Amino acid sequence: MKRILILGASGFIGNALYKELCSYFDTHGTYFTENDFFEANHQFHHYDLETESIEILLENLRPDVIISALRGNFDAQISAHFSIINHILKYNSKLIFISSANVFDGFTNFPSYEYDKTLSQSIYGRFKIKIENALLRLPNHQYNIVRLPMVFGKSSPRVKQLKTIIDLGEPLEVFPNVVINATEILKVTQQLHYIINRERQGVFHLGSTDLTHQRDFISDICEGLGYENPLFKNVYDSNYDRFLAVLPKDNKLPKNLQITISQVVEASTKL
CATH class of the missing domain: 3.40.50.720 (NAD(P)-binding Rossmann-like Domain)
Incomplete structure (x- = not known):
């Protein structure tokens, strides 16, 4: 062994x-x-x-x-x-x-x-x-x-931090021009x-096989957690889309071990 x-x-x-x-x-x-x-x-x-x-x-x-x-x-x-x-x-x-x-x-x-x-x-x-x-x-x-x-999950520090900020009534910093992938x-x-x-x-x-804008992703997470109208603070650090994503190409894993953004959201917000 x-x-x-x-x-x-x-x-x-x-x-x-x-x-x-x-x-x-x-x-x-x-x-x-x-x-x-x-x-x-x-x-x-x-x-x-x-x-x-x-x-x-x-x-x-x-x-x-x-x-x-x-x-x-x-x-x-x-x-x-x-x-x-x-x-x-x-x-x-x-x-x-x-x-x-x-x-x-x-x-x-x-x-x-x-x-x-x-x-x-x-x-x-x-x-x-x-x-x-x-x-x-x-x-x-x-x-x-x-x-x-970024690694998420229903008990992840990132999800806990999102909940804490929203529950305190503070704005979530989001980046509308940043294109990311994520995982769970x-x-x-x-x-x-x-x-x-x-x-x-x-x-x-080991990221998701598809991409999304960071603001859209955080918005979907918040919606999945039951927050209808969270307060967002949009941060624009570029006039154009900026990528921060790691995609698999040469070393792909079997289909059952791949994940999509929607699956990350679902796994991070399910009860």
């Missing part, structure tokens, strides 16, 4: 992955914030990104697959990932790095595909690119780069399960 280590398994994406994979693999996870549940679960291991070396945990567990869903200090993350790369080269294991559509936020005229050149104007995007570039120098079977657009957390976990099972290689874009 494969041993999987999820770094950041107490976070939104990491914990959903743990729940999806733990019945099928010897699945371990890391957490940072003190929590009675995680402390009692011997599959979870405390890890402080900024003060501890990841090498000790990796040597003790010797995972076949490492999934990085870490958050926190960027410099500490970069250092940790270079240690992980050294480990997987030594033991011929694999790293699945969860990246972001922001690695393309320097390009605005078109949606981006798996092997397009990356360019970012944001600190967050450039940090992700630095780790991606290190992985791209590895043998193909030792890494996956998984780029995600349960579909993401199924997709990653498939990638692990089938030992797929390379770069994957």
Whole structure:
């Protein structure tokens, strides 16, 4: 049975992955914030990104697959990932790095595909690119780069934030000229399960197969949540449509593992 280590398994994406994979693999996870549940679960291991070396945990567990869903200090993350790369080269294991559509936020005229050149104007995007570039120098079977657009779901932080803002009577900032795609957390976990099972290689874009304007998408989410007339604050940062979307082209998944914008809305708003 494969041993999987999820770094950041107490976070939104990491914990959903743990729940999806733990019945099928010897699945371990890391957490940072003190929590009675995680402390009692011997599959979870405390890890402080900024003060501890990841090498000790990796040597003790010797995972076949490492999934990085870490958050926190960027410099500490970069250092940790270079240690992980050294480990997987030594033991011929694999790293699945969860990246972001922001690695393309320097390009605005078109949606981006798996092997397009990356360019970012944001600190967050450039940090992700630095780790991606290190992985791209590895043998193909030792890494996956998984780029995600905005991730929703009925219990997602993004949906909770929308509800909080509307309930407080405050306006939601929306971007009428930004064209996006999105995804939903349960579909993401199924997709990653498939990638692990089938030992797929390379770069994957796990967003919806279609696009929408960000304002229209948020409006549909609000309507699905039962808010009839939420207050919107339109933000125009361009006179033209600007794309921030990651579409699959070279590494497409089976039809049952693909998702559309309407399915993201439905999954994020159903009772």
